[in-house]
Amino acid sequence: MLKIKTDNFDLDNTITCGQIFRYVKENNNSYTIILNDRVVNIKKDNNELLIISSDYNNLENVIKDFFDLDRDYLSIQKEIINISGDMENIINNSKGLKVIHSFPLETIISFIISANNSVNNITNSVNLISEKYGTKINFNNKEYYLFPEINQLTNVTEIELRDLKIGFRAPYIIELIEKINALKINLNIIDDLSTLDALDYLMTLNGVGPKVASCILLFAYKRFDVFPIDTWVKKYMEENYNIKGLKNIIEYSKNNFKEYSGLILQYMFNSKRNL
DNA sequence: CCCCAGGTCGTCA
DNA sequence: TGACGACATGGG
Numbered sequence: 001m002l003k004i005k006t007d008n009f010d011l012d013n014t015i016t017c018g019q020i021f022r023y024v025k026e027n028n029n030s031y032t033i034i035l036n037d038r039v040v041n042i043k044k045d046n047n048e049l050l051i052i053s054s055d056y057n058n059l060e061n062v063i064k065d066f067f068d069l070d071r072d073y074l075s076i077q078k079e080i081i082n083i084s085g086d087m088e089n090i091i092n093n094s095k096g097l098k099v100i101h102s103f104p105l106e107t108i109i110s111f112i113i114s115a116n117n118s119v120n121n122i123t124n125s126v127n128l129i130s131e132k133y134g135t136k137i138n139f140n141n142k143e144y145y146l147f148p149e150i151n152q153l154t155n156v157t158e159i160e161l162r163d164l165k166i167g168f169r170a171p172y173i174i175e176l177i178e179k180i181n182a183l184k185i186n187l188n189i190i191d192d193l194s195t196l197d198a199l200d201y202l203m204t205l206n207g208v209g210p211k212v213a214s215c216i217l218l219f220a221y222k223r224f225d226v227f228p229i230d231t232w233v234k235k236y237m238e239e240n241y242n243i244k245g246l247k248n249i250i251e252y253s254k255n256n257f258k259e260y261s262g263l264i265l266q267y268m269f270n271s272k273r274n275l
Numbered sequence: 276c277c278c279c280a281g282g283t284c285g286t287c288a
Numbered sequence: 289t290g291a292c293g294a295c296a297t298g299g300g
Contacts, residue, residue, distance in 0.1 A: 172283090210281060
């Protein structure tokens with residue numbers, strides 16, 4: 001077992017608030033999470049994380065990277081409150097929430113599926129994709145399936161994907177796979193692009209609009225200066241600021257939330273969904 | 276049978 | 289550009 005000391009970390013909220021889809025809450029209040037190359041089970045015991053895994057190689061760094069444990073969120077939260085004091089409420093509601101550092105291909109496909117969909121349906125489809133195409137891992141006397149690598153998806157057909165309840169988004173995913181294989185899209189260069197260029201780059205993909213592209217950059221590339229505006233954030237902005245419309249929200253966020261827009265909108269999403 | 280879910284696309288003015 | 293309906297699937 002690996003133990004990691006943490007403070008200011010809300011494990012439950014971070015896992016369950018919609019950033020990731022592939023986790024199971026166990027009876028002992030631990031979480032089993034499927035990462036890109038291993039399965040981990042994590043339990044929070046006061047200020048300590050207790051972790052068991054199918055693979056202990058470099059595990060501490062993997063966990064710290066995935067949960068963004070080395071970033072100083074308290075300072076960021078203070079800064080945000082300085083920028084706009086009325087943020088104190090929702091930040092208090094989301095104290096200890098970390099932005100997960102997820103995996104590009106899985107994140108892109110998951111959030112293409114997220115369009116006009118519910119978290120339950122998204123989770124279901126992502127799990128079905130993994131079970132059908134991913135690598136099997138035995139852990140704790142159970143079988144788990146990693147999300148597939150690109151080479152495991154090369155020959156996937158639209159009909160197969162529609163069987164996995166992906167619906168009208170199936171052709172978007174086929175196109176994504178084809179573009180990656182044809183080297184028309186390179187997920188590795190995104191770190192070298194500015195956030196605006198990265199958004200444009202991702203939005204060349206069918207099925208990836210401003211919201212999905214923002215989620216990809218926030219959750220898979222650690223860009224906090226994005227605007228993942230969904231129905232919940234729209235409701236929040238209208239109720240609390242009387243601001244309507246995508247452009248107006250982006251404009252307001254840009255002016256008031258600056259480089260932490262993505263994080264703040266995540267706080268809003270979280271507070272709204274937890275009501 | 277209606278509306279909605281972590282939206283985006285194609286079409287038409 | 290901007291508005292608007294369509295889109296698979298499941299749940300309330």
